Amino acid sequence: MSDAELAARPSGPLKIGDWWADPQLDELRRGDQVVKLEPRKMHLLMALARRPQQLVTLDQLLDEVWADLVVTPSSVYQSISQLRSVLGDDASQPRYIVTVPRKGYRLVAEVSEWQSEPAPPPSVAAAPAPEAQAAPEVVAPPAPSRRLLLGGSAVAAGLLGLGGAWLWQRRVTPGGQEIMLAVLPFGDASPKALEQPLADSLAESVILALSQHRQIRVVARSTSFQYRNPQALAPQAGQLAITHVLGGELRRWQQGLQLKLSLHRAADSEQLWQQVLDAPSAALASLALSAANAALQALGQPPLAAGTSSPPLADAYELYLLGLHHQRSGQIEGILKARAYFQRAIDSDPGFALAYVGQAASWIAEYHYGSGLSFRAMDARAQPLIDRALQLDPELPLALGLQGHLKANLSQHEEARRWLSRAVEKAPSDASLLNWSGSNESDDGWPARAQPFFSQAARLSPLAVQIQHRAGLAAIHAGQYQAAEAAFQRAIGLAPQHANGHWGLGILGFARGRLADAVLGYRKALLLDGKREALWGQLAWLYLDLGLADEAARAFAQFEALSATPAAARMEAARQWVRAGDPAALALALQAQPLKPAQAALERYAVIDAALLQLWLGQPQAALRSLESVIGLVLADPVPLYNNWLSFQGHHILLDVATIYSAAGQRDKAEAFIEQASAFVERYVRQGNVWHAAGYHRARVLALRGQVEAALAALEEAVRLGWRRGWWLAQDPALQGLREAPRFKALLARIEAANQEQRGKLLLS
Numbered sequence: 232m233s234d235a236e237l238a239a240r241p242s243g244p245l246k247i248g249d250w251w252a253d254p255q256l257d258e259l260r261r262g263d264q265v266v267k268l269e270p271r272k273m274h275l276l277m278a279l280a281r282r283p284q285q286l287v288t289l290d291q292l293l294d295e296v297w298a299d300l301v302v303t304p305s306s307v308y309q310s311i312s313q314l315r316s317v318l319g320d321d322a323s324q325p326r327y328i329v330t331v332p333r334k335g336y337r338l339v340a341e342v343s344e345w346q347s348e349p350a351p352p353p354s355v356a357a358a359p360a361p362e363a364q365a366a367p368e369v370v371a372p373p374a375p376s377r378r379l380l381l382g383g384s385a386v387a388a389g390l391l392g393l394g395g396a397w398l399w400q401r402r403v404t405p406g407g408q409e410i411m412l413a414v415l416p417f418g419d420a421s422p423k424a425l426e427q428p429l430a431d432s433l434a435e436s437v438i439l440a441l442s443q444h445r446q447i448r449v450v451a452r453s454t455s456f457q458y459r460n461p462q463a464l465a466p467q468a469g470q471l472a473i474t475h476v477l478g479g480e481l482r483r484w485q486q487g488l489q490l491k492l493s494l495h496r497a498a499d500s501e502q503l504w505q506q507v508l509d510a511p512s513a514a515l516a517s518l519a520l521s522a523a524n525a526a527l528q529a530l531g532q533p534p535l536a537a538g539t540s541s542p543p544l545a546d547a548y549e550l551y552l553l554g555l556h557h558q559r560s561g562q563i564e565g566i567l568k569a570r571a572y573f574q575r576a577i578d579s580d581p582g583f584a585l586a587y588v589g590q591a592a593s594w595i596a597e598y599h600y601g602s603g604l605s606f607r608a609m610d611a612r613a614q615p616l617i618d619r620a621l622q623l624d625p626e627l628p629l630a631l632g633l634q635g636h637l638k639a640n641l642s643q644h645e646e647a648r649r650w651l652s653r654a655v656e657k658a659p660s661d662a663s664l665l666n667w668s669g670s671n672e673s674d675d676g677w678p679a680r681a682q683p684f685f686s687q688a689a690r691l692s693p694l695a696v697q698i699q700h701r702a703g704l705a706a707i708h709a710g711q712y713q714a715a716e717a718a719f720q721r722a723i724g725l726a727p728q729h730a731n732g733h734w735g736l737g738i739l740g741f742a743r744g745r746l747a748d749a750v751l752g753y754r755k756a757l758l759l760d761g762k763r764e765a766l767w768g769q770l771a772w773l774y775l776d777l778g779l780a781d782e783a784a785r786a787f788a789q790f791e792a793l794s795a796t797p798a799a800a801r802m803e804a805a806r807q808w809v810r811a812g813d814p815a816a817l818a819l820a821l822q823a824q825p826l827k828p829a830q831a832a833l834e835r836y837a838v839i840d841a842a843l844l845q846l847w848l849g850q851p852q853a854a855l856r857s858l859e860s861v862i863g864l865v866l867a868d869p870v871p872l873y874n875n876w877l878s879f880q881g882h883h884i885l886l887d888v889a890t891i892y893s894a895a896g897q898r899d900k901a902e903a904f905i906e907q908a909s910a911f912v913e914r915y916v917r918q919g920n921v922w923h924a925a926g927y928h929r930a931r932v933l934a935l936r937g938q939v940e941a942a943l944a945a946l947e948e949a950v951r952l953g954w955r956r957g958w959w960l961a962q963d964p965a966l967q968g969l970r971e972a973p974r975f976k977a978l979l980a981r982i983e984a985a986n987q988e989q990r991g992k993l994l995l996s
Contacts, residue, residue: 245277245280245342245343245344246341246342246343246344247276247280247318247327247338247340247341247342248318248326248327248340248341249261250318252273252276252277252280254273254274254277257269257270257273259317259318266317268317271296271297271310272310272313272314272317274295274296275292275296275307275310275311275314276314278291278292278295278296279328279336279337279338280338280342282338283338283339283340283341283342284337284338284339285337286331286334286335286336286337287335287336287337287338288334288335289307289334289335291335292307292335292336293306293307296310306683308652308655308656308659309655309659311328311330311336312445312659313445314327314328315327315328315445316445316446321533322445325339326339326340327339327340409448409474410446410447410448410474410475410530410532411447411448411449411450411471411472411473411474411475411497412441412447412448412449412450412473412474412475412476412477412526412530413449413450413454413455413458413464413471413473413475413476413477413497414434414437414438414441414449414450414452414455414476414477414479415434415455415456415458415459415460415461415464415476415477415478415479416430416431416434416455416456416459417430417431417433417434417478417479417480417481417490418430418459418478418479418480418481419480419481420480420481420482420491421481421482421483421484422484426481426483428552428553428556429481429483429549429552429553429556430479430480430481431456431556432551432552432553432555432556433479433481433490433518433519433522433552434452434456434479435452435456435555435559436519436552436555437477437479437519437522437523437526438450438451438452438455439519439629439658439661440519440520440523440535441523441526441527441535441660442628442658442659442660442661443535443628443657443658443659443660443661444523444527444532444535444660445659446532446533447527447530447532447660448660448690448691449660449691450471450473450691450692451661451662451663451688451691451692451695452559452692453662453692453694453695453696454471454691454692454693454694454695457694460478460500461476461478461495461497461500462500464476464497464500465497465498465499465500468497468498469498471693472690473497474496474497474498475494475495475496475497475503475530476494476495476496476497476500477492477493477494477495477526478492478493478494478495479491479492479493479522483512486511487509487510487511487512488509488510488511488512488514488515488518489507489508489509489510490507490508490510490518490522491505491506491507491508492505492506492507492508492522492525492526493505494526494529494530503529504529506525506529508521508522508525512545513545514545515545515548515549516542516543516544516545516547516548517542520535520537523535538624539624539626540582540584540623540624541582543576543580543582543583543585543586544579544580544583546579546580547576547577547579547580547583547586548576548580548583550572550573550575550576550579550586551572551573551576551583551585551586551589553572554568554569554570554571554572554573554576554586554589555569555589556569557569557572558589558592558593558596561729562600563597563600563762566593566596566597566600567593567597569589569593570590570593570594570597573586573587573589573590573593574590576589577590582623583623584619584620584621584623584624584627584630585620585627585629587616587617587619587620587623587630588616588617588620588627588629588630588633590616591612591613591614591616591617591620591633591637592613592633594609594612594613594616595609595613595633595636595637595640597609600762600763604795605795605796606640606795606870607870608795610637610640610641610870613633613637614637617630617633617634617637620633621634626657628654628657628658628661628664629654629658629661629663629664631650631651631653631654631657632650632651632654632655632658632661632663632664632667634650635647635648635649635650635651635654635667635668635671636651636667636670636671638650639651639667639670639671639674639675641870642674642870642871642874644671644674644675645675647671648668648671648672648675651664651667651668651671652668655668660691661691662688662691662692662695662698663688665684665685665687665688665691666684666685666688666695666697666698666701668684669681669682669683669684669685669688669701669702669705670701672684672705673701673704673705673708673875674874674875674876675875676708676875676914676915676918676919676920677918677919678705678706678708678709678918678919678920679709679919681701681705682702682705682706682709685698685701685702685705686702689702694725695725696722696725696726696729696731696732697731699718699719699721699722699725699732700718700719700722700731700732700734700735702718703715703716703718703719703722703735703739704735704738706718707738707739707742708875708879708919708920708921708922709919709920709921710921712739712742712743715735715739716736716739718735719732719733719735719736719739720732720736722735723736728759729759730756730757730759730760730763730766731756733752733753733755733756733759734752734753734756734763734766735752736748736751736752736755737749737750737751737752737753737755737756737766737769737770738752739752740752741769741773741880741953742879742922742923742953743953744923744952744953744954744955744985745953745989746773746776746777746955746986746989746993747989747990747992747993747996749773750770750773750774750777750993751993751996753766753769753770753773754770757770761789762793763793764789764790764793764794764795764800767786767787767789767790767793768786768787768790768794768800768803769880770786771783771786771787771790771803771804771807772803772806772880772956774786775806775807775810775958776955776956776957776958776986777986777989777990777993778810778958778986778990779990780807780810780811783807783810784804784807787800787803787804787807788804790803790804791804796834796836796837798824798834798837799834799836799837799840801820801824801837802837802840802841802844803840804820805817805820805821805841805844806844806959808820809844809847809958809959809962810958810959810962814847814848817844817847817848818848821841821844821845821848835861835864835865835868835872836872836884838857838858838860838861839857839858839861839865839872839884839887839888839891840887841857842854842855842857842858842887842891843887843890843891843964845857846890846891846894846964847962847964851891851894851895852895854891854894854895855891855892855895855897858888858891858892862888865884865888872884873885873908873911875915875920878911878912878915878922878924878925878928879920879922879924880924881924881927881928881954881956881959883908883911883912883928883931885904885905885907885908885911886904886905886908886928886931886932886935886965887965888901888904889901889902889904889905889908889935889965890931890935890963890964890965892904893935893965894964901935902936905932905935905936908928908932909928909929909932912925912928912929912932921952922952923949923950923952923953923954924949924954925949926945926946926947926948926949926950926952926954927945927946927949927954927956927960929942929945929949930942930943930945930946930949930966930969931963931965931966933945934965934966934967934968934969935965937968939968939969939972942966942968942969943969943972943974943975943978946960946969946975946978947974947978950978950981950982954982955982955985955986955989956982957978957979957982957983957986960975960978960979960982961979
């Protein structure tokens with residue numbers, strides 16, 4: 232914090248409601264109770280206390296409390312939630328902090344300056360700030376087994392909120408301890424032992440419910456499901472920061488359901504509490520919330536409220552749980568099976584919002600897993616399903632988050648941010664929502680904003696490969712290469728058979744100009760998952776950079792065979808003839824499979840790519856005709872043909888358009904696209920992205936504007952940072968005005984020398 236900020240803080244303690252707040256010691260005191268606050272949370276409390284009863288806006292809090300960091304409003308939401316927990320406040324009936332929707336917060340407790348306050352007795356030590364009050368100690372000896380009979384969800388939630396039927400309970404939460412709960416996969420105790428998928432998915436639903444609680448943190452499924460019992464987790468509990476473990480055993484028979492729950496201390500797996508829930512089969516959809524609230528009561532925490540919508544039919548909910556089971560396989564076959572179950576759940580109960588969310592997520596997952604589904608087809612299928620889910624339950628966190636995730640895929644990052652912020656506010660312990668939020672910030676060009684989201688997600692799911700991969704990508708964009716490498720190595724250590732860790736190392740090699748490392752990373756990734764068409768395309772370009780023509784041809788062939796956009800894949804593959812300096816072969820490739828009008832309308836990128844290649848063949852008017860056949864569709868399309876990932880790799884379609892217009896003598900049209908592309912690149916650089924390709928894009932902008940010396944300087948910076956696509960620099964029509972400059976020729980020689988060294992390293996590997 233700055234000196235000015237520190238000076239603005241009160242110098243002495245304040246009486247805030249029942250608490251004395253001492254900003255010098257970062258302590259809260261109430262009687263003999265002493266709680267140590269993090270300095271930033273004390274600063275937040277003081278920012279509110281300086282204006283008692285007044286609205287303090289989100290912007291004011293961000294400026295005062297987080298002036299030294301770039302964060303999003305979700306940081307305020309989470310810190311306010313944690314402050315409320317420490318103060319013993321309730322957002323629904325606030326005595327301390329009142330939320331003013333979409334504006335900020337008011338401190339409504341009485342505030343007065345400190346006069347005199349006796350020091351606490353020497354035996355009372357300051358404890359770390361809890362996120363929730365400790366549970367009262369239960370002194371009673373073990374009691375005989377009693378069971379809680381559950382009917383409808385409202386009745387069940389009410390019973391669990393008022394009390395429970397305990398088998399027995401020890402002291403669960405030591406005072407001042409933050410609770411990090413791991414829910415393990417539930418066992419199957421059914422007579423025929425056929426219910427394990429149902430038991431696993433029920434445990435996942437308990438995690439989903441608990442992720443909405445504001446006083447505890449719940450570990451994500453991808454981490455907690457690595458362990459089948461508390462004893463297996465105990466040796467890693469400290470490293471994973473897990474304090475408690477919830478286990479369960481599901482028994483199903485003709486008369487109904489029985490769920491036996493047990494709570495354990497994570498460090499030594501000692502059982503602290505046990506309870507049995509009995510329910511009729513028709514109450515299956517209420518069982519997860521009932522189990523969550525039973526565990527919360529054992530932990531001394533307030534219960535979760537029942538949702539406003541009616542619970543789904545039991546048959547539909549069971550189909551949904553089976554869909555979840557298949558969706559988590561991480562393989563395209565499992566995703567397709569999950570979709571079938573989600574559809575059956577919808578057919579069984581058309582008012583079941585979560586089933587629509589699962590169905591939408593299956594389409595998005597299919598697109599990302601590279602099954603040949605096009606981006607537009609994915610969007611056309613997923614969006615109506617999300618719309619229906621939100622119509623049925625407008626406050627469903629997963630529906631809000633998935634809407635934000637889809638908007639981020641559409642490069643509508645500001646709108647995505649609004650949806651994701653709402654989702655995270657409602658489910659602050661959902662690692663998927665935090666991961667999506669970080670991905671959106673990274674894709675919008677804010678790697679520093681992304682990293683706190685990934686850190687929080689990794690804390691909740693330290694064994695999740697995807698989170699480590701996305702954190703590594705954000706670190707690459709920020710130029711933090713050691714941090715990126717550490718994240719990717721963690722991903723490989725967590726899941727050696729998952730492609731993303733090795734893919735990340737390949738991307739890192741490309742970013743650093745270490746093309747041998749890049750190729751090795753891509754090769755290992757594709758050995759593990761050979762159906763990822765995008766990886767084949769990226770590997771082919773690396774082979775072209777290294778002058779390995781045969782390897783490039785084979786990689787491009789795989790890319791074309793797997794691609795959902797075959798025309799675009801063919802145009803990329805045609806670059807190998809540019810690399811070979813063979814205009815006749817390129818002309819044949821362009822003529823062999825001309826794009827039909829309907830195909831051209833869908834694959835606009837391919838048409839513009841073909842036009843740029845026509846320009847390389849010395850056909851500016853043909854290139855212009857090709858461009859103008861699709862440029863209207865490009866301008867009218869709300870989904871841009873450029874983004875941070877393509878720009879990082881050195882592709883910017885707007886500069887290709889400008890190059891074609893410039894070659895055709897239409898300078899005014901060219902300049903409009905040059906300006907738009909330049910603004911995009913410069914914004915990302917200002918926001919903290921360190922791309923070697925940024926220098927290449929700048930060089931194209933400057934060369935198209937006739938600023939030769941400045942363009943050469945930009946290229947020199949790109950090469951210094953690791954840009955190694957020398958063959959295309961020599962052929963790029965946008966850089967035609969630089970080709971005779973001695974500095975340009977020297978740059979090409981430097982790149983070729985570096986690539987020759989990398990070729991040798993690759994051959995020795």
